[in-house]
Amino acid sequence: MRILQHLAAIQERINSAAAKAGRNPQDIKLVTVTKTIELQEIIKAVKAGVRILGESRVQEAQEKITNYKLQITNSKVQWHLIGSLQKNKAKYAVQLFDLIHTIDSIELAEEVDKQARKNEKTQRILVQIKLSEEEAKHGVLEKDLMDLLDKISNMNNLKLEGLMTIPPLFEDPEFVRPYFMRLREIRDKLSAKGYNLPELSMGMSNDFEVAIEEGATMVRIGTAIFGERG
Ligand SMILES: *Cc1c(COP(=O)(O)O)cnc(C)c1O
Numbered sequence: 726m727r728i729l730q731h732l733a734a735i736q737e738r739i740n741s742a743a744a745k746a747g748r749n750p751q752d753i754k755l756v757t758v759t760k761t762i763e764l765q766e767i768i769k770a771v772k773a774g775v776r777i778l779g780e781s782r783v784q785e786a787q788e789k790i791t792n793y794k795l796q797i798t799n800s801k802v803q804w805h806l807i808g809s810l811q812k813n814k815a816k817y818a819v820q821l822f823d824l825i826h827t828i829d830s831i832e833l834a835e836e837v838d839k840q841a842r843k844n845e846k847t848q849r850i851l852v853q854i855k856l857s858e859e860e861a862k863h864g865v866l867e868k869d870l871m872d873l874l875d876k877i878s879n880m881n882n883l884k885l886e887g888l889m890t891i892p893p894l895f896e897d898p899e900f901v902r903p904y905f906m907r908l909r910e911i912r913d914k915l916s917a918k919g920y921n922l923p924e925l926s927m928g929m930s931n932d933f934e935v936a937i938e939e940g941a942t943m944v945r946i947g948t949a950i951f952g953e954r955g
Pocket of ligand 1: 760807929945946947948
């Protein structure tokens with residue numbers, strides 16, 4: 726019941742942020758972040774209507790996704806990897822995830838492409854960009870972005886759908902706004918060069934409304950749905 730109420734409240738907030746920005750709320754996908762959350766809670770969230778689940782760690786996700794599929798057959802749920810990916814886990818990531826948000830190097834892209842080919846799969850990906858030094862240590866720097874995108878465009882088993890960022894943490898979401906704006910600007914510049922990057926994965930529990938105002942198409946929300954992680 727609690728999850729159902731939280732989800733309804735989040736959807737309401739997504740709708741008003743979209744309305745404020747003159748956007749269609751249908752264009753904003755909720756990625757429900759389930760890291761550290763137990764399978765039974767996740768199943769409750771799915772029954773409450775959640776359709777995209779986001780996990781941070783491959784190993785944790787592997788156990789959950791396997792058990793989930795044993796319990797819920799014919800599920801329409803998508804699993805997204807939102808945490809950083811090590812090359813040696815790419816093999817598992819390709820088997821588990823519909824979308825990987827965190828491609829940030831040529832080496833990683835090559836490995837994911839290779840594993841996708843082995844699995845006869847086209848792996849949907851986002852490129853994670855690091856916009857500042859204070860940020861989490863992962864993400865490609867802007868100066869290296871064009872090179873990465875050019876290489877990815879020649880990898881046959883990857884389908885690049887957009888960009889993702891994790892800005893530094895601020896209490897006040899207004900301080901995060903410039904990072905969200907920057908990601909959208911980078912995307913728009915790339916669009917002008919012919920890159921089709923519709924998805925912008927940005928915004929978490931504390932700042933998703935600002936992210937939506939700045940163009941987010943995927944917001945990654947955990948705490949506001951499940952409560953503080955233990
Ligand atoms: C944990 C996590 C989230 C969700 O954060 P909340 O503050 O719990 O909403 C979003 N994105 C990434 C990359 C995360 O690791």
